[in-house]
Amino acid sequence: MTGPMTGTKTAVLHRMVMDKHICPYGIKSKYLLEREGFTVDDRWLTTREQTDAFKVEHGVKTTPQTFIDGARIGGNDDLRRHLGKSVKDADAVSYVPVLAIFAMAALMAGAISWMMTGSVLTIRTAEMFIAVAMCLLAVPKLQDVEAFATMFLGYDLLARRWLPYAYIYPFAEGLAGVLMLAHAFDWIAIPTALFIGTIGAVSVFYAVYIQKRDIKCACVGGSSRVPLGFVSLTENVMMVAMAVWMIMSPAM
Structure with a gap:
């Protein structure tokens, strides 16, 4: 009034x-x-x-x-x-959760590189970005492994054939990320990232581009509204790229 x-x-x-x-x-x-x-x-x-x-x-x-x-x-x-303001749709799909993780990973990698070398634009920054992103992406999965596994089973090819893989994945992703960040135990980090990244990339590509399914991605946990697609594929490709880079550059 x-x-x-x-x-x-x-x-x-x-x-x-x-x-x-x-x-x-x-x-x-x-x-x-x-x-x-x-x-x-x-x-x-x-x-x-x-x-x-x-x-x-x-x-x-x-x-x-x-x-x-x-x-x-x-x-x-x-x-x-x-009052003409927007209202969030609780059921709407959004890439915001995973993009927020990627953005924070980039900032953290840049900050660490700056502290160590006084520069942000270095090869090491890119390496740390992927490793930190893997760690951060593992966190929402580990918060509710059961919910993650249930959503993951909707599209991952290996998990469908061997159920325990759906429960192992978050731990494997987090472990590989931590080891890559520390440059420790490459003989564990490299094959782990290469394996889960390759299986993940193939599974996402098959579900999205071959079957053309419209489903949610478990990349940020089992309650995710992130659509399975290009961003999900990028997560897996980054892991593979990091593993290949470490094989080619063992003395990073």
């Missing part, structure tokens, strides 16, 4: 603020309203009973709830839509 004298925009926000729970979406709604120039009449629901009564009164299932000009706008997503 708009104040009759000042022309200021006001909104009424009902949100849960309890001793043991403060609704994060309520905080987001308040911040968004204030950023858009609204004066917020911030009304706290401080008990479960008060919250349940509010839901019954207004016929809603969730809080927070925002009212503007006497009309109920709804929850945080509804408010964002009302």
